[in-house]
Amino acid sequence: xxxxxxxxxxxxxxxxxxxxxxxxxxxxxxxxxxxxxxxxxxxxxxxxxxxxxxxxxxxxxxxxxxxxxxxxxxxx
Numbered sequence: 873x874x875x876x877x878x879x880x881x882x883x884x885x886x887x888x889x890x891x892x893x894x895x896x897x898x899x900x901x902x903x904x905x906x907x908x909x910x911x912x913x914x915x916x917x918x919x920x921x922x923x924x925x926x927x928x929x930x931x932x933x934x935x936x937x938x939x940x941x942x943x944x945x946x947x948x
Contacts, residue, residue, distance in 0.1 A: 874903040881938065885913040889921050896927065896945055903945045904930070914939050 878895055880888035888909045895905055907918060912934075918941050919929050930942040 874899060875906070876903065877906045877908065880907055880909045880911075880914070882910055884911050885917050888914045889917050892918055892943065893921065893925075896925075896943075899945045901945055901947050905943045905945065907941045907943070909939045909941070910937065912939060914941065918943075 876895060876899065878888075878891050880891050883891070888907060888911060892905060892907050899905070907914070909918075915932060915934070919932065922929055922943055926948050927946050928944040930944055932939070932941045934940075
């Protein structure tokens with residue numbers, strides 16, 4: 873199982889979502905991604921994209937003006 877971190881700091885939506893999407897395409901079921909972002913819009917946009925594509929949000933939090941979202945990959 874892979875644990876990958878995506879640094880999407882200073883990127884505005886939709887770029888963080890696109891970075892997550894590109895990385896998920898490279899990963900296998902059960903792999904995990906942590907996206908670290910500074911655009912507060914990701915707290916809605918990434919979970920919405922993840923749900924539509926059947927993946928799973930493990931956690932999301934705001935810490936020191938950064939938004940950290942943990943995702944588990946689940947390809948259908």
